Amino acid sequence: MRASRSILPLRLSGLTWERGGEQLLGPLDLELDGENRVVVLGPNGAGKSLLLRLAHGLIAPSSGSVAWEEPDPRRQRSRQAMVFDRAVLLRRSARANVEYALALRGVAAVERGARTDEVLEQTGLLDLANRAARALSAGEQQRLALARAWALRPEILFLDEPTASLDPAAARRIEQLILQIREAGTAIILTTHDLGLARRIAEEVVFLYRGRVLEHAAASVFFEAPATREARAFLQGDLTW
């Protein structure tokens, strides 16, 4: 399905990010090939969002490097997309939000309409296409954010706590869509502190604690037999809920 060579794998090496003399992330090394659904797991403040923003190129590392297989920075950028914990939708219709993103990526005007219809259909938003995006419910807004990202046909999709502010039903729909997007061939890297979500989605887990990668393992291994004390404590925390 992929038209041309892949930008993956993604290699983070010696990556750090600091602010005000305090090192909030790293140093960490991580290689992601995008074959599995990756969940970056960890407590609040572990640096999950930072890791995603660094990998996606929204912020620059203090040291270390974010390297893609693809050397051309423009192609790197155009093959990625990100969905944030709270959808930032433009003050226009749902449809126009998707079309705007496609226009930014240089998709020809004649193709935008069809692609927009397609993703709105796939995300169950076609009936709401002409409604003001800001007037949609929180769950619909997040679905629209997913649709907008999906329309870009990214090779890799970063999701930062995509269901954190949603009720359980809306969160389930988002989860299903994420699985569907993966089925269609997009690599998934998702952060969460929600163990239930992590267990349902993850095939590969990166456990982050105080800015460091403590474990990077297959999901089955991580959940059955966590190697570190911190991970065990984090997983136990779930049991006391």
Next chain:
Amino acid sequence: MTDLLEAFETAFRLLLSFDAGLLEIVGLSLRVSLTALGLATVVGLPLGGALAVFRFRGRGVAVVALNTMMGLPPVVVGLLVYLALSRSGPLGGWGLLFTPSAMVIAQFLLITPIVASLARQVIADLWVEYEEQLRSLGATSSRALPTLLWDARQSLLTAVLAGFGRAIAEVGAVIIVGGNIAHVTRVMTTAIALETSKGDLPLALALGIVLLLLSMAINAIASVLTARGEQLA
């Protein structure tokens, strides 16, 4: 006391009869201030937005300068425009002094900083919310700017209305560069100043009432817009 009451009575009669002299003055006021406002909007909104979005050396200084210019005394602006347009001034050849065009220029200079400065604040706030999302979608700063201006359109309208309020109500600049010439450059504020000093209170009062009504209308529109903006935020 009876003089005052009579003045009010005459003022209302002028208003209710749509007195031609009164309408002429109100019309010129609106024409001058709306033209100045249109130009100030075209220049001020992108300027304010650019100051919010682009990072460059001297940006802090530019913002301080702009905010300072928000409080420019109208008489000073009037004086500067007068000097520029007077026969011996650098733009004297245009022959614009004591014409409505000179008044438009003065008001434009007076309110552009207001529109730009308020716009800068609005766009800066919105940029905080939008920046990561827009960058993620692949927008550069210059591509983001029109998007931000469009998405902030309701708050920006409030900035524009503030500019209009300032333009329509100021007297210092237009009296210097316009000269308050009857049928040519006489606007509401300059007429009020003149008629009051001449002792012709009814016309001054009638114009004052029109000004107040206009200002009330602007504030009403602004508060309705703000309420609607909050609803959609």
